[in-house]
Amino acid sequence: MRIELENVRHVYAPGTPFEVEALRGVSLAIEPEEVLGIVGGTGSGKSTLVQHLNLLLVPTSGRVLVDGADVRTIRGRELRGRVGLVFQFPEAALFAPTVEEDVAFAPRRLGLSEGEVHRRVGETLGLLGASHLAGRSPFALSGGEKRRVAIAGVLAMAPEVLVLDEPTAGLDPATREDLLGVVRALREEGTSVVMVSHDLDEVAEVADRVCVLENGEVRAVGAPEEVFYAHPTTAPSTVRVVRPLRGPHPEVGRPVRFEETLAALKGLLEGRV
């Protein structure tokens, strides 16, 4: 599935004293089978943007196209099965008496057979390392466990595009690593992932492309090394370490991910490059 935003503007409360223009003409494509990182300061329009991907918001002007068709011609319910959106702090929406039933809610609403629902719930909980929680009450879980269950509830619909809005806020570092592993695994299986995050370090680890939003506009979009090395105020820790070294040592290259950065720095210190 390819989603394209064409010059999308979004104005909250238009014509009132509370009018806020959250998106000011955003054009951006989400390609099949990619991890797209969306970064930008608080209030830059990240969450507003992603809510356009499954018709939770419609543009004030401009268009959103899914495989070339205007989303307004597609039924919201159908689209929401294909584009799964995980909100900020999604655990606030957990409601069922057991984890298993909570995760089963969305696929059941898609009209799947009980057998298929059961299979998907098992598979999704397994992928998120949460199988052992199936019979527990979602309300008695820790923050990290609740987050995984809430994400499982969306993943169980088997969406073609998964949108995660600040998925790791409040998670401990090890749980965060696990979740980034899930993002990589989904991409391997052919699901596109759109990940909104204010944490540039984690975006650096998983994104194939990065989009920088600023004041409701796209400031930059492209490969992580292109975007991060060209915009010093939008750089993960790895790039902030390497950047000042590129003057005296251009041979260090433009590493972005932790492992490649470590290798480049080791090479530099050992005089191998």
Place this chain on the structure above:
Amino acid sequence: MNNRNHEGSRHGGPPVVSCENVSFSYLDSGRPALGEISLEVRAGEYVGVVGPNGGGKSTLLRLMNGLLRADSGDVRVAGFDPAAEPFEVRKRVGMLFQNPENGLVAPFVEDDIAFGLENVGVSREEMRERVRKAVRAVGLDGYEQREPHTLSGGEKQRVALAGLLALDPEVLLLDEPTSMLDAAGRRGVLERLEALRGARTVVHVTHHLDELLDADRVLVLGAGRLVADVSPERLVSDPDLLRDNRLVLPTALRLAAELGLGPAKLRTPEDLAEAIVEKSGARAR
């Protein structure tokens, strides 16, 4: 528990928060959320709390302001038992929740920030002044008349923090106060907290160890136990303690450790870049 991991408090002030053999279990869970925790926080201390999800961090804060009552043991905050006299405690202790949605109540940002003050009998004039200062402190100028529900997660988090700063309590209990903020927003908040150092007591729960490098002490909570009570320098230099508690060093410190450049002396990626320039320069000569 070995002594190396329990350095205890080195601050001189009287204890403001103390827990003695405190245990707490949630209904419907197999094990206690906190088991026989004993700790003390002294007036003017800045204490970090870290540990894995489910380790008991948020539970500990909730016991401290009386949202939860300990099953056994003694909790004392500013001389009161928070579960028995929550209002006495909450006059002196301000809490910031992990999810900022949980704390916003009023129709407009400035009313929300003023809400806490309305409950403690501050004059109208002083209220205006305190709200104005708090708004500026968190960088929300121009947001006074916005409706909280139109704000982003990070903006809501700043509103909640402004409400706490306006109230100016003796003790600040912060549950991941920067979890929704970008790098610049985090820096701003941390500078505000730094300015309170010594004058106020801060208990700061976070998953970002880089926020605690200047803390007086860091408490490590794992599986409901107080695993360690150490200086931040010791914590970041102890790979076993970190690994056993699912803690990960900030990226720059992790790179430094892997490169054998000693994480304890570094603060930022720029510090590490400098250390590398020095070292590679020395090699060239």
